[in-house]
Amino acid sequence: MTSRTVDAATARSAELAASIASRPEAHPMLTGDRPTGDLHIGHYLSSLRTRVDLQNRGVDSYVLIADYQVITDHDGVGSIKDSTFSLLVDYLAAGIDPALSTVFTHSALPALNQLMLPFLSLVALAELQRNPTVKDELRASRRPLSGLLLTYPVHQAADILFCKADVVPVGRDQLPHLEQTRVIARRFNAAYADEKPVFPEPSALINDQQLILGVDGEKMSKSRGNAITLAASADETANLITRARTDAEQLVTYEPERRPEVANLLTIAAGFTGSSPEELATGLGASGGRGLKALVIEAVNEGLREHRRRRLELSRDRGFLQGVLRTGNARAEAVAAQTLTEVRAAMSMDY
Incomplete structure (x- = not known):
């Protein structure tokens, strides 16, 4: 176009x-x-x-x-x-x-x-x-x-x-x-x-x-096997996010061009918490990839808690x-x- x-x-x-x-x-x-x-x-x-x-x-x-x-x-x-x-x-x-x-x-x-x-x-x-x-x-x-x-x-x-x-x-x-x-x-x-x-x-x-990127840093896709599905349990979600790509820098910053994987995780957390990626990065400071992933796991699992409850209930009927x-x-x-x-x-x- x-x-x-x-x-x-x-x-x-x-x-x-x-x-x-x-x-x-x-x-x-x-x-x-x-x-x-x-x-x-x-x-x-x-x-x-x-x-x-x-x-x-x-x-x-x-x-x-x-x-x-x-x-x-x-x-x-x-x-x-x-x-x-x-x-x-x-x-x-x-x-x-x-x-x-x-x-x-x-x-x-x-x-x-x-x-x-x-x-x-x-x-x-x-x-x-x-x-x-x-x-x-x-x-x-x-x-x-x-x-x-x-x-x-x-x-x-x-x-x-x-x-x-x-x-x-x-x-x-x-x-x-x-x-x-x-x-x-x-x-x-x-x-x-x-x-x-x-x-x-x-x-x-x-x-x-x-x-939104998948855990391998590529576009999240049902066919690529890199997706965090809505059907996943809290533990499965945590395991997938733990595997997600980041980088070796300890200071967490939101820089989509230079640090796309880190920016992606911040975007995911922002989507579920209502905070901006920049605010989340500032709050994490020098927490590194481990601190970032812990934040994302909590944000996703808490954000999908009610969805999962309804999903389980609906699936039974x-x-x-x-x-x-x-x-x-x-x-x-x-x-x-x-x-x-x-x-x-x-x-x-x-x-």
Whole structure:
């Protein structure tokens, strides 16, 4: 993306945040995750709490468990059912309320997936091949490029547009796929619904929080095995944090460029305590890596204490969880069916 495009997205994000503050009910939101494993503290700090806050402020929230997207870069689905319910448990434990948010799965919404056909007709092959999201996923998967991975941005556009979401909380690294969605919405309206547009052009609600690193100093990821998951016990969390990379300097300072691993641990502790990383570093003084890790262990375990309690309680009631998904799937499918009806009418296919 060009710097001009990023600047424009940043400006729209600021305008959107201001509008949400005054009229939250006017802004449908789409967000979600792929069920490829347990969520980790990076998800909790950067997205889960934001979703709950927006939901509680009155934003019409759609939370997607993107099960079809698992096979974009995997040979199979693995333990997808367990991963789906693990995601759902973490959503609910974090505060997602199924009475206020629609939680649903890809595979349960035929009408949503049918939007892929007209959307694909609006996108050139070259656009998909140069999309950074596709390139990054292909590089990470180390597999031949599949048709589904190539069309991943179009599938994401269908996810966002089926409920006419105009709010998509993302980091700056995810702006390219959202820009593709904006292009698809614009092209569909121009081709078929110029006088009465069917789709809004969604805007990113940009999250500028620092990227959370894993215990190996690389990006925290479910697939890399370097994550502190929300499902981990207090002892497991302590063991993982004890293994985290730091450096040999005794004086603890917050310098993200020079000391990224130390800065990462301070960022994690700050996220759970409400203090700034700089304040925490000053308080630790010359405590070194051992003192820093002790602080982070206490901050994470105390910060997740109530989440873990709710998580354990929810995990014991599979029937309740299945009911939440059934209700959310039915609600989302009704919305998708209505949107598909509008699309067919706009395309003169409402026979």
